[in-house]
Amino acid sequence: MNGLSSTVLSTTMGYALLLFFGLLWIGLGIYWGKKAKNLDGYMLAGRNIGLALASATAMATWVTSNTVMVAPLFALKMGVWGMLAYCTASFGLFLFAPMAKRIRELMPSAYTSGDFMRLRFGKTAWALFLCISIVYSMSWLVSMGMAGGKFLEALSGIPFLYGMTAILLVCVLYTLFGGLYAVIGTDFIQSIIILIGIVVVGIFVLMKIDMQEVYVNLSENQPSLLKVFMPVALLAIFNNMFFGFGEVFHNNVWWSRAFAMREGVPMKAFLLSGILWLPIPVAAGFIGLCAGPLGINITDPDMAAPLIAAELLGPSLAILVFIVLFCSLASSIDSLLAATSDLVTEDIYRKLFRVNASEAKTRNASMLIIIGLGILTWVLCYGSYSYGWNLIEVLFLSGPLVASAIWPVVAGLYYPKVPRIAASVSMLLGSVVGLIVYFQIGWFVASLTGAVVSGLTVLLISLCKQESFQWNSLDEKMKGTSQ
Amino acid sequence: MEVLVWGALVWTLLNCFILLALLLKDYLKGEIW
Numbered sequence: 192m193n194g195l196s197s198t199v200l201s202t203t204m205g206y207a208l209l210l211f212f213g214l215l216w217i218g219l220g221i222y223w224g225k226k227a228k229n230l231d232g233y234m235l236a237g238r239n240i241g242l243a244l245a246s247a248t249a250m251a252t253w254v255t256s257n258t259v260m261v262a263p264l265f266a267l268k269m270g271v272w273g274m275l276a277y278c279t280a281s282f283g284l285f286l287f288a289p290m291a292k293r294i295r296e297l298m299p300s301a302y303t304s305g306d307f308m309r310l311r312f313g314k315t316a317w318a319l320f321l322c323i324s325i326v327y328s329m330s331w332l333v334s335m336g337m338a339g340g341k342f343l344e345a346l347s348g349i350p351f352l353y354g355m356t357a358i359l360l361v362c363v364l365y366t367l368f369g370g371l372y373a374v375i376g377t378d379f380i381q382s383i384i385i386l387i388g389i390v391v392v393g394i395f396v397l398m399k400i401d402m403q404e405v406y407v408n409l410s411e412n413q414p415s416l417l418k419v420f421m422p423v424a425l426l427a428i429f430n431n432m433f434f435g436f437g438e439v440f441h442n443n444v445w446w447s448r449a450f451a452m453r454e455g456v457p458m459k460a461f462l463l464s465g466i467l468w469l470p471i472p473v474a475a476g477f478i479g480l481c482a483g484p485l486g487i488n489i490t491d492p493d494m495a496a497p498l499i500a501a502e503l504l505g506p507s508l509a510i511l512v513f514i515v516l517f518c519s520l521a522s523s524i525d526s527l528l529a530a531t532s533d534l535v536t537e538d539i540y541r542k543l544f545r546v547n548a549s550e551a552k553t554r555n556a557s558m559l560i561i562i563g564l565g566i567l568t569w570v571l572c573y574g575s576y577s578y579g580w581n582l583i584e585v586l587f588l589s590g591p592l593v594a595s596a597i598w599p600v601v602a603g604l605y606y607p608k609v610p611r612i613a614a615s616v617s618m619l620l621g622s623v624v625g626l627i628v629y630f631q632i633g634w635f636v637a638s639l640t641g642a643v644v645s646g647l648t649v650l651l652i653s654l655c656k657q658e659s660f661q662w663n664s665l666d667e668k669m670k671g672t673s674q
Numbered sequence: 675m676e677v678l679v680w681g682a683l684v685w686t687l688l689n690c691f692i693l694l695a696l697l698l699k700d701y702l703k704g705e706i707w
Contacts, residue, residue: 226707241705243696250689271675372707379697386690393683402676453705467689473682477675 198348199501199509205347208513209354213361216521219380220365220373230550233370234302234533234557235451240375242460245452248378249464251522252444253284254385254471255331259519260338262472263479263499270480272428277472279432283439284465290440291449291457293604297665304446304600305538308614310665311603316614321538323596323618324441327589328531329571332524332564336572339520346501346513355572358517362524363565366532367558371451374525381518382467388515389474392500392508396478399503405481426635430590434638437593440600444530532560587634591625591641598646602653607660613652621645 198205227233240248258277265273298307304324309317340355349357365373439445449457478499501509536557541548548556599614625641700706 236707240707241700241703243693243700244707246696247693271678375707379693382693383690386686386693390683390687390690393679393686397676397679397683402679405675463692467693470682470685470689473678474686477679477682480675 198346199506200347200513201506202348204506204510205343205349205354205513208347208510208517209343209349209357209361212514212517212521213357216361216365216373216377216525217368219377220367220369222369223372223376224369226372227370230554232372233554234529234536235447236371236375238451238453240448240452240456242456242463244375244379245448245456245460246463246467247382248375248526249284249445249448249461250467251378251382251385251518252448252526253280253439253464253468253523254382254519255335255523258468258471259389259475259516260342262476265472266476266479267482274473274476274479276428276431277476278469279428280435280438280472281465281469282432283435284461284468286436287439287445288458288461288465290601290604291445291452291461294446294449295452295454295457297604297662298450299666301450301665301667302447302537303534304441304443305534306667307446307600307603307665309538309542310667311611311660312599312614313611316599316611316618317538319615319618320441320596320599321534323592323622324443324534325531327438327442327593328444328527328534329568330589332527332531332568333571333575335520335524335527336568337575339517339524340572340576342513342516342520345498346509346516351576352573355576356569358520358524359565359569359572362521362528363561366525366528367561370557371447371529374529375451377525378522381522384518385515385522386467388511388518389471392504392511392515393474393477395504395508396481396500400481426639430635430637430639433594433597433642434587434590437590437595437597437638437642441593441596442530443534444526447530447533528561528564531564532557535560535564587637588629590634590638591629592622594638594641595619595621595625595645597642598649602649606653607662608657609649609653609660610656610658612656613649616652617645617648620648 224233226237231238258280262274262277265277267273294301294307301307305317305321308320336355336359339358340351343349343354343358344351365377369376445461448460452460481503482499500512504512536553540556540560541553545552545556595618599617602609603614621641621644624644625637628640629637697706
């Protein structure tokens, strides 16, 4: 086996699967969308989500194309520790659990993480936070749109442009029709498919190869991949962990879920979602270790896992690989579309342009924003593909930005004496220094640097200046939204 | 390494059952959403 000149699945099969799952998600989106009778229903699924759906949606959102495709890439490039490094991303979910409980209690009528920054730290920090959050969300969306186009092309020969367009279109349509109800409902089904798919593919791969042989081959030909103290991998562990904290703590994807969950559910749901997510980078990532020993020439590292799995398992099980990847992508793209649209609707449309907009008008605006985000993502994906950016670079460029938001969010939620100015200065300094480190040294220390600089800044400013924040001022009742 | 991989696969499979059991529990209590 050397190289993969033709695709494992036929193009017709690729289109058939795309059509089947596309119609399924859109149909379910329309069906569940009927439950959304008001703005709370559309944007936050009625704020009454139970434990099962809440845990599944948090897990499925965190199982992105990056988990299924970048974890094997980490294994391919950094060995066993690279794979384990990816597991540390689950710590973000564990640590967010108590925060989600507090968020739900302090802000029972809020819509977005932007609401928190505005009410807690004022407009400067809010504006900076929105910039960071939107840049990050767009880069996440772009990385997944690109991954979608690439995996469809690699597995079934569907041209990148068609595949990327189809995946984005399906996700935009069912999010548009069903709002967060559709996102959370489909996330549950996608979670089950992803979990079963990963287990079945993993077992078949293990049956096809001898792990002892893989280990011996790696020891002889790529011994660095098995070393415990591989420096880049160790740095990657800490970097990835802080990137994960930043992603979860700041992003409205997670805050909107905390708002959407029934009282008493957020903490349990996020803890459980961390437990559910933790083994997945190993279960999916070990496939990356098999490339060298099996003599498979990976020309596109982003496609390592799907190509190895599909090549090893043949067309019948390659269908399963296709479905798992499609579900992984859809479960994250829909969540990002819904949460980012909420952020733009609530924090920009309703707070800056239409303060007295009715619920109906706000919902229409939200739908238009979902469509706009889909179009913007498509344009950026096309541009990124044309310029040949690497998937891992797109993902990690936003790392230092989100890592700089960790301490302002944590300090803002728990310490009333932290002054307003601490948030904006720390996010600005953390982002700038982190980006300089990203370009001068590398991605594997950028998020770590952003988090450390931002944390020290919050600490120093809080030592020099203190304010007294009243927690009840976070409970902002919805204003001017009568229909 | 093999133990690590098998462990991760069994854990993932268990998670699937946990989610389905929780859904059933929520359904019986009328608390899905």
